[in-house]
Amino acid sequence: xxxxxxxxxxxxxxxxxxxxxxxxxxxxxxxxxxxxxxxxxxxxxxxxxxxxxxxxxxxxxxxxxxxxxxxxxxxxxxxxxxxxxxxxxxxxxxxxxxxxxxxxxxxxxxxxxxxxxxxxxxxxxxxxxxxxxxxxxxxxxxxxxxxxxxxxxxxxxxxxxxxxxxxxxxxxxxxxxxxxxxxxxxxxxxxxxxxxxxxxxxxxxxxxxxxxxxxxxxxxxxxxxxxxxxxxxxxxxxxxxxxxxxxxxxxxxxxxxxxxxxxxx
Amino acid sequence: xxxxxxxxxxxxxxxxxxxxxxxxxxxxxxxxxxxxxxxxxxxxxxxxxxxxxxxxxxxxxxxxxxxxxxxxxxxxxxxxxxxxxxxxxxxxxxxxxxxxxxxxxxxxxxxxxxxxxxxxxxxxxxxxxxxxxxxxxxxxxxxxxxxxxxxxxxxxxxxxxxxxxxxxxxxxxxxxxxxxxxxxxxxxxxxxxxxxxxxxxxxxxxxxxxxxxxxxxxxxxxxxxxxxxxxxxxxxxxxxxxxxxxxxxxxxxxxxxxxxxxxxxxxxxxxxxxxxxxxxxxxxxxxxxxxxxxxxxxxxxxxxxxxxxxxxxxxxxxxxxxxxxxxxxxxxxxxxxxxxxxxxxxxxxxxxxxxxxxxxxxxxxxxxxxxxxxxxxxxx
Numbered sequence: 182x183x184x185x186x187x188x189x190x191x192x193x194x195x196x197x198x199x200x201x202x203x204x205x206x207x208x209x210x211x212x213x214x215x216x217x218x219x220x221x222x223x224x225x226x227x228x229x230x231x232x233x234x235x236x237x238x239x240x241x242x243x244x245x246x247x248x249x250x251x252x253x254x255x256x257x258x259x260x261x262x263x264x265x266x267x268x269x270x271x272x273x274x275x276x277x278x279x280x281x282x283x284x285x286x287x288x289x290x291x292x293x294x295x296x297x298x299x300x301x302x303x304x305x306x307x308x309x310x311x312x313x314x315x316x317x318x319x320x321x322x323x324x325x326x327x328x329x330x331x332x333x334x335x336x337x338x339x340x341x342x343x344x345x346x347x348x349x350x351x352x353x354x355x356x357x358x359x360x361x362x363x364x365x366x367x368x369x370x371x372x373x374x375x376x377x378x379x380x381x382x383x384x385x386x387x388x389x390x391x392x393x394x395x396x397x398x399x400x401x402x403x404x405x406x407x408x409x410x411x412x413x414x415x416x417x418x419x420x421x422x423x424x425x426x427x428x429x430x431x432x433x434x435x436x437x438x439x440x441x442x443x444x445x446x
Numbered sequence: 447x448x449x450x451x452x453x454x455x456x457x458x459x460x461x462x463x464x465x466x467x468x469x470x471x472x473x474x475x476x477x478x479x480x481x482x483x484x485x486x487x488x489x490x491x492x493x494x495x496x497x498x499x500x501x502x503x504x505x506x507x508x509x510x511x512x513x514x515x516x517x518x519x520x521x522x523x524x525x526x527x528x529x530x531x532x533x534x535x536x537x538x539x540x541x542x543x544x545x546x547x548x549x550x551x552x553x554x555x556x557x558x559x560x561x562x563x564x565x566x567x568x569x570x571x572x573x574x575x576x577x578x579x580x581x582x583x584x585x586x587x588x589x590x591x592x593x594x595x596x597x598x599x600x601x602x603x604x605x606x607x608x609x610x611x612x613x614x615x616x617x618x619x620x621x622x623x624x625x626x627x628x629x630x631x632x633x634x635x636x637x638x639x640x641x642x643x644x645x646x647x648x649x650x651x652x653x654x655x656x657x658x659x660x661x662x663x664x665x666x667x668x669x670x671x672x673x674x675x676x677x678x679x680x681x682x683x684x685x686x687x688x689x690x691x692x693x694x695x696x697x698x699x700x701x702x703x704x705x706x707x708x709x710x711x712x713x714x715x716x717x718x719x720x721x722x723x724x725x726x727x728x729x730x731x732x733x734x735x736x737x738x739x740x741x742x743x744x745x746x747x748x749x750x751x752x753x754x755x756x757x758x759x760x761x762x763x764x765x766x767x768x769x770x771x772x773x774x775x776x777x778x779x780x781x782x783x784x785x786x787x788x789x790x791x792x793x794x795x796x797x798x799x800x801x802x803x804x805x806x807x808x809x810x811x812x813x814x815x816x817x818x819x820x821x822x823x824x825x826x
Binding site: 251254255258371372373374375377378380381 | 453454456457458460461464465468493494495496498499503508510
């Protein structure tokens with residue numbers, strides 16, 4: 182089984198208060214510690230489990246600046262066989278469409294015979310949850326989102342359970358396919374010291390826009406139809422109201438308030 | 447001069463921190479109450495490769511070295527000083543077998559020692575103390591086909607969970623400094639475990655007695671050359687024992703700093719978080735300065751050991767400096783918490799109790815001053 186895993190490097194939550202934004206609305210990452218987007222680690226863990234059960238390879242793809250290299254080493258320490266960093270000044274400022282195009286180009290070039298692409302359902306910094314489905318569209322494969330259970334069944338089908346509003350879906354998905362996963366899927370492993378030492382002998386290859394044959398007009402800020410107009414904190418409004426009268430009257434009044442009945446069960 | 451950790455060290459810190467937060471932190475309260483070493487946790491640490499951090503790859507370790515070990519103990523100590531103490535002595539035992547064991551002993555006990563599947567308890571201290579090595583009273587008599595040992599070792603870390611012990615004993619009839627080291631397997635005739643101590647801190651790390659009564663030790667269990675017992679002990683204490691205490695001190699100071707900053711930002715007095723108050727800021731700045739000064743000295747001493755350079759002045763200095771810094775830092779963090787700091791619901795009182803144990807362990811702070819001072823003032 183040839184599995185590709187897409188990971189995004191995001192600012193460490195404990196340093197979010199130090200994040201600044203540029204005029205174009207993009208993140209100023211300099212000096213901020215990066216971590217692997219937490220749910221992307223679940224995607225990688227699942228890929229490693231599949232490899233353990235069925236054999237094959239696990240290859241990690243990430244788009245980002247050179248500072249992401251160290252974190253990719255962490256993915257290798259978890260057990261990935263190889264990693265590609267898709268990095269070019271032209272890729273800077275990409276929205277989800279431009280990002281997914283670059284990831285698709287990387288996977289097509291380095292893993293044309295992939296069976297499965299796994300990615301996290303959403304990133305903790307921008308949280309759009311769009312890259313997975315867009316990547317599937319670029320690769321021309323079927324996809325499912327928000328998986329919390331994946332098993333490989335007969336005839337090369339994946340049996341996937343995905344989150345629904347009042348239950349879950351069970352879907353059979355024929356390979357090649359893309360699945361975005363949730364934190365409930367598994368518990369990502371902690372690299373052992375042996376894994377850490379071994380990871381330093383594994384290769385991380387940097388691919389540029391020239392390597393991927395992506396014109397500047399289709400990548401980065403230039404290739405991004407989404408433009409950030411303004412960044413602001415939504416105003417938090419809290420309304421306090423003191424109810425009066427007897428206990429019974431106050432409870433009845435309280436239950437008449439919109440949204441309260443569903444909360445007080 | 448490059449202060450940037452290597453990629454290996456960076457990954458190691460992250461992995462150990464995650465392990466400590468995921469696997470050790472949930473057991474801290476239980477360890478505080480029961481004061482038992484959770485053996486499942488020991489097994490997990492073995493699987494992660496923690497006991498083999500300084501052990502060469504050909505013996506089943508990773509050979510990442512003493513600086514990596516320092517980072518590891520610091521991260522475990524940040525969550526549990528007791529577990530860091532247990533771990534550092536497990537590493538010390540395995541390291542002593544690598545440094546001083548015979549080829550046959552290494553072949554017999556590795557890779558199990560590097561994997562934490564068997565543990566070695568270094569046993570030096572006696573009721574007369576541990577710093578005056580020449581005053582040890584355990585005696586070894588060469589009976590021709592075997593050695594006979596008699597004596598009682600006290601305050602031995604991991605005494606009741608280890609399968610092996612390294613015992614330092616005076617050779618009967620020998621000169622003043624004529625000591626040998628012996629490797630004793632649990633179950634050897636005449637060898638038994640004694641009482642378990644009740645300590646004020648380092649809960650989760652068992653400390654107790656090991657007793658030899660006409661204990662017959664096969665000749666092949668002589669550990670290092672005959673008469674070299676003190677050298678065997680001192681190398682283990684310097685490279686592992688004292689450096690381990692330094693790592694625990696760093697962990698306690700890091701934990702104190704994080705706790706102090708968190709509380710100061712959240713606790714509101716006079717309508718503002720107390721982090722706005724200069725006296726609180728002073729304490730936090732002092733904790734930080736003590737931590738970073740200790741860390742620099744600790745990393746330098748660990749680097750010297752990794753380079754096979756003479757390190758006893760730096761190790762001794764790091765030991766007394768960081769132990770005293772940890773005592774002050776844990777106390778300052780506790781002060782910032784006010785009355786909350788005196789409650790068992792918060793970890794500050796545990797940090798203070800644990801910090802006190804840093805002072806006597808592996809050589810008192812005064813003995814550390816003697817070693818460093820003598821080297822600096824008298825030796826050329």
